[in-house]
Amino acid sequence: MYFLLGISLILTFILIVNLGVGAAASMIWRAIESRVASLSPSTQARVIIGLRIMPVAFALVFVLAFVVPSYLLLEPNDSGEVVSLKMAIIALASTLAVLVAVSRVLRTWFVTNRLLKNWLADAEPLVIGGIRGRVYRIEHQFPVIGVIGVFRPRVFVANSVLSALDESELAAAIDHENGHRAAYDNLKRGVLRACRDLLILPIGNRLDRAWAETAETAADEYAAARNKAAALDLASALVKIGKLVPHGLTPALPAGAYLVEDGDDISSRVTRLISISEHPGLATPGTLLSRFTSCVGVAAILVILVLPLVDSSVLHGTHTVVETLVAALQ
Numbered sequence: 001m002y003f004l005l006g007i008s009l010i011l012t013f014i015l016i017v018n019l020g021v022g023a024a025a026s027m028i029w030r031a032i033e034s035r036v037a038s039l040s041p042s043t044q045a046r047v048i049i050g051l052r053i054m055p056v057a058f059a060l061v062f063v064l065a066f067v068v069p070s071y072l073l074l075e076p077n078d079s080g081e082v083v084s085l086k087m088a089i090i091a092l093a094s095t096l097a098v099l100v101a102v103s104r105v106l107r108t109w110f111v112t113n114r115l116l117k118n119w120l121a122d123a124e125p126l127v128i129g130g131i132r133g134r135v136y137r138i139e140h141q142f143p144v145i146g147v148i149g150v151f152r153p154r155v156f157v158a159n160s161v162l163s164a165l166d167e168s169e170l171a172a173a174i175d176h177e178n179g180h181r182a183a184y185d186n187l188k189r190g191v192l193r194a195c196r197d198l199l200i201l202p203i204g205n206r207l208d209r210a211w212a213e214t215a216e217t218a219a220d221e222y223a224a225a226r227n228k229a230a231a232l233d234l235a236s237a238l239v240k241i242g243k244l245v246p247h248g249l250t251p252a253l254p255a256g257a258y259l260v261e262d263g264d265d266i267s268s269r270v271t272r273l274i275s276i277s278e279h280p281g282l283a284t285p286g287t288l289l290s291r292f293t294s295c296v297g298v299a300a301i302l303v304i305l306v307l308p309l310v311d312s313s314v315l316h317g318t319h320t321v322v323e324t325l326v327a328a329l330q
Contacts, residue, residue: 001082006071008083008091009322012329013067014059015094015200022055022203029207041218042183048211049188052204056195061304069308070318086329093200101197108190109150116148119156126157128167131174133181137162143244145259147177150186164240172223172233173241173259179222185215213265220269224276235273242266 029051036044083091123136135155138144144158155177157170165173180186192208224231241259308314 002075002077002079005081005083005326006068006075008087009071009326010063010067011091011094011098012087012325013063015090015097017059017062018055018199019201019203020055021058022199022201025051025054026204026207029210033210041214041221045183045211045214045218048207048214049192052192052195052207052211055204056198065304065308066314066318067322070315071322073315074319075322081326084330087326090329097198097200101194104197105190105194108193112149116154119148120154123156128171128174131171131178133174133178135174142246143241145173145177145241147180147186150190153181153186155181160244161241164244165237168229168233169237169240172226172230173237175223175226175230176219176234176259179219180215182222183215183218185219188215216269217272220273221276224273228277231273231277235270235277238266238270238273 029048032047036047039047119138120136123138126135126137128135133155135157138156138158140158140160142158143161143164144156145161147153147155155174157174161173162170188211192211196204196208220234223234238259308318
């Protein structure tokens with residue numbers, strides 16, 4: 001019963017802390033959303049994904065750094081405590097959430113690999129001046145121009161897109177996809193999906209939508225930053241591809257991002273790109289602030305991990321919390 005109780009406590013705390021911090025992160029975003037809007041899109045995206053990952057990260061750190069050590073060091077083997085029905089239900093829900101998240105990650109990886117193999121089998125490499133990375137042309141009923149894959153992402157362009165865009169528009173569109181590739185957006189999209197599954201409840205959907213919109217804007221600015229004309233070229237490409245998109249049709253793209261999808265707000269993106277062409281200073285990467293916020297997050301996690309090692313009272317306090325939870329769930 002000792003180890004069964006310990007495992008049940010781990011699963012229970014993961015779910016409870018995840019839900020609690022997830023709700024807090026959602027409220028924090030509502031409070032700071034208007035202020036964050038003044039930051040560069042790349043910095044906004046980092047802030048959003050930080051808030052979205054925070055619940056899962058906090059739950060895992062709390063359990064591994066506090067709950068597990070306090071239980072193993074301070075909980076007697078013959079305490080007489082058992083796994084109650086309430087705790088079993090919570091632990092089961094947490095287990096199901098973990099299984100769903102893991103299964104969807106594996107399914108996404110499998111489907112993405114299969115899609116890549118199918119597209120690469122009939123793809124032709126493209127060489128475009130001034131554009132780095134692997135780009136391939138494919139035959140597809142949807143006007144595909146997107147980056148597929150997580151660790152070795154590739155850009156694919158449908159023949160219909162190649163026919164519709166001129167050389168400068170195509171270069172700008174592909175540079176947009178390179179923006180997603182440089183920011184590891186496909187990896188982040190997978191992490192966001194896993195975090196959403198682990199939460200069970202639909203907490204944070206607003207953050208998910210905000211990140212998707214901001215990531216597209218950041219990729220637009222990545223392409224527009226090349227030169228003054230690139231912003232207008234990308235705006236023109238968005239309009240032309242938008243006209244090619246069949247209404248109501250968006251093919252499944254497990255680990256990738258399209259330049260344009262059905263339902264996208266192309267007009268606002270075009271308007272911002274036109275503004276960037278007139279005021280190039282709008283396309284600001286915000287790299288220094290983004291790195292600073294990342295360093296602060298990593299430093300905070302390290303401090304939390306080290307805290308139980310330098311102050312034994314922390315583990316005693318955690319064990320008191322564990323005992324209180326066990327008693328409440330009896």
